[in-house]
Amino acid sequence: MFKGQNRHLAFQPEDGMSVMGLGRISVYEPRGTYQVIFEILEPKGVGALQIAFEQLKRRLSDEGLFDDRFKKPIPFFPEKIAVITSPSGAAIHDILQVARRRFENIRLVVIPTTVQGDGAEAQIISAIELLNTGGPEGGPVADVAILARGGGSMEDLQAFNSEAVARAIFASEVPIVSGVGHETDFTIADFVADFRAPTPSAAAEIIVPTKADLVLRIREYNLALVRTIHQHVREYRKRLMETIHHLKDPRKKMGDQRLQLDDFTQRLIQITQNRTRNGREKLAWRTENLCAKSPMQLLLKYKEKIDKLYINILKLLELYLSIRKGLSQELFARLKALGPMNVLNRGYSIARTIPNGTIIQDPDQVGIGDGIDLLVARGDLLCRVERKRKSTHVKTDL
Numbered sequence: 001m002f003k004g005q006n007r008h009l010a011f012q013p014e015d016g017m018s019v020m021g022l023g024r025i026s027v028y029e030p031r032g033t034y035q036v037i038f039e040i041l042e043p044k045g046v047g048a049l050q051i052a053f054e055q056l057k058r059r060l061s062d063e064g065l066f067d068d069r070f071k072k073p074i075p076f077f078p079e080k081i082a083v084i085t086s087p088s089g090a091a092i093h094d095i096l097q098v099a100r101r102r103f104e105n106i107r108l109v110v111i112p113t114t115v116q117g118d119g120a121e122a123q124i125i126s127a128i129e130l131l132n133t134g135g136p137e138g139g140p141v142a143d144v145a146i147l148a149r150g151g152g153s154m155e156d157l158q159a160f161n162s163e164a165v166a167r168a169i170f171a172s173e174v175p176i177v178s179g180v181g182h183e184t185d186f187t188i189a190d191f192v193a194d195f196r197a198p199t200p201s202a203a204a205e206i207i208v209p210t211k212a213d214l215v216l217r218i219r220e221y222n223l224a225l226v227r228t229i230h231q232h233v234r235e236y237r238k239r240l241m242e243t244i245h246h247l248k249d250p251r252k253k254m255g256d257q258r259l260q261l262d263d264f265t266q267r268l269i270q271i272t273q274n275r276t277r278n279g280r281e282k283l284a285w286r287t288e289n290l291c292a293k294s295p296m297q298l299l300l301k302y303k304e305k306i307d308k309l310y311i312n313i314l315k316l317l318e319l320y321l322s323i324r325k326g327l328s329q330e331l332f333a334r335l336k337a338l339g340p341m342n343v344l345n346r347g348y349s350i351a352r353t354i355p356n357g358t359i360i361q362d363p364d365q366v367g368i369g370d371g372i373d374l375l376v377a378r379g380d381l382l383c384r385v386e387r388k389r390k391s392t393h394v395k396t397d398l
Contacts, residue, residue, distance in 0.1 A: 001023075001037070001038040001039075001041060002037070005038070005039055005040075009041060012051075012052070012055050013041065017043060017051075018043065019041055019042065019043055020041075020042055020043075021036075021038040021039075021040055021041040021042065022038065022039055022040040023036050023037050023038035023039050023040075024036070024037055024039075025037075049154050049155065049158065049161075050154065052161070053154070053161050053188070056161065056163055056166075056188055057188060057191065060163070060166055060188065060191070060192070061191070065166065065167075065170050065191075065192050066191045066192065070170070071194045071195070072173075072174075072175040072194045073175065073194075074144055074175050074177065074194065074195055074206070074207065075143050075144055075175070076209070077209055077214075078106075078142065078143035078144045078207065079107060079143055080107040080108075080109060080141070080142040080143055081099070081106065081107065081108050081109070081142055081143070081144055081145070081146065081207055081208065082108075082109050082110075082111055082131050082141050082142035082144070082145040082146070082174070083095055083108060083109070083110050083111065083145070083146045083148065084111045084113055084124065084127045084128065084131065084145055084146065084147045084148070085110070085112075085113065085115060085146070085147070085148040085149055085200070086112065086113065086114060086115045086149065087110055087112045089115065089149060089150055090150045091115075091148040091149050091150050091179070091200035092110060092148070092200075094199075094200050094201040094204070095108075095146060095148060095179075095200050095201065095203070095204040096108070097201075098201050098204035098205055098208065099204050099208045102204070102205070102208045102209065102210045102211065103208050103209060103210065103211040104211070106208055109141060109142060111127045111130055111131060111141070111145075112127075113126070113127040115149035115159060115160075116149070116152065116156045116157070116158070116159055117159075120159035121159045121162045121164060121165055124147075124159055124160075124162075124165050124168070125164055125165060125168045128145075128147075128165075128168045128169065128172055128176075129168070131145050131172065131174050132172055132173050132174055140173060140174045141174075142174065143174070143175075144174065144175045144176075144177065144207055145172075145174050145175070145176045145177070146176075146177050146179055146197075146200070146203045146204065146207060147160075147169070147176050147177070147178050147179065147180065147189060147193065148178075148179040148180065148200035148203055149180050149181070149200070150181070150200070151181045151182040151185055152181065152185075157180060157181055157185060157187050160178075160180050160187040160188065160189040160190075161187050161188045161189075162188070163188075165188070165189060166188045166189060166191075166192045169189055169192045169193055170192050175194040175195070176193045176194055177193060177194065177195045177196075177197055177203045177206060177207055178190045178192075178193035178195070178196050178197065178203070179197040179198075179199055179200040179201075179202060179203030179204075180200075181199075182198070182199060183198035183199060183202075341377070344375070344376060344377040345377045347377075349374050349375060349376045350374070350375040351372050351373070351374050351375075351383075352372065352373045352374075352375065353365060353366060353370070353372060353373075354370070354371045354372060354373055354382075357373070360372060363388040364388075366385050366388075367385065368385055368386065368387060368388065369384060369385060369386075370384070370385050371383065371384050371385075372384070372385065
């Protein structure tokens with residue numbers, strides 16, 4: 001059975017399963033073998049949907065989706081109840097009728113969805129997502145929800161036997177009560193839901209409390225509470241009287257404790273005075289020893305020594321600076337005497353190449369017709385080379 005037809009199967013074929021199908025016989029010529037290519041395949045004796053139901057139920061059960069430890073508790077008194085069902089079906093009318101009868105002003109919100117046919121599965125999943133995120137600030141819409149629809153054939157209930165719907169119910173943070181079909185109808189949604197009701201009306205009976213019963217129960221609790229309080233008051237009054245009867249006169253005990261307190265006070269005063277006197281004597285003795293070994297004398301001696309060292313350092317610095325100043329003046333005079341300006345003042349000049357400014361020491365550094373810069377004592381001359389010899393002759397262009 002090729003992939004195009006296989007994907008439409010409602011069940012998963014298994015080894016040993018008896019099936020009926022419609023197909024054709026073909027021959028694989030290279031090996032001479034016959035094969036049957038099926039277009040339609042159904043289980044023999046049991047419907048494909050029933051097989052698929054059992055297979056999915058077994059697989060989800062093995063994964064733990066039906067375990068009681070994952071079931072969320074149904075709130076005793078929900079502030080708001082969401083109903084996921086078709087707004088035109090009989091289930092919503094039954095639920096509303098039961099809700100009005102049990103608690104007329106309870107808050108109900110209907111999340112509409114189709115419950116059978118094409119697209120029902122996707123709409124149910126979207127409704128569950130809206131239940132968990134469509135409230136204020138992205139929170140849940142209600143405290144508990146009823147997933148309901150009326151009875152029908154297995155084909156009609158197929159959307160509630162979907163694996164995707166089952167996983168959406170399991171992932172819901174809001175408790176979901178399943179009320180699908182009649183009492184004898186079972187769907188995968190019933191096993192995954194936090195509570196299974198046999199019918200939509202029964203789901204409403206389970207979730208919506210009876211207002212009259214609540215009022216009666218509150219009155220009973222109130223009476224029981226008043227009786228309990230009166231009983232406790234009587235018991236505590238009795239205990240108090242017994243305690244007062246067995247108590248001794250506290251005035252004698254208070255007098256004894258007052259005398260004991262006075263004795264402790266006198267002892268404390270005496271101990272404090274003795275410790276204060278001893279502390280003063282020790283302080284006076286240590287003060288006398290400290291004055292005898294006062295560090296002020298040592299500080300004065302060190303101060304005089306530091307003053308002398310400071311004066312000597314100043315004198316040495318003045319002498320050193322004087323010597324270095326004379327040496328600097330002598331070196332400056334020598335440098336000035338050897339400076340190029342003194343040489344130029346004696347009639348000499350310095351020839352430099354143009355444009356590098358390199359001092360010319362050899363005629364080979366320039367060529368005929370090259371310009372040179374001639375530096376004299378009070379300016380410079382721009383010249384051009386006409387010919388070269390050991391004593392270079394230059395023509396000056398002023």
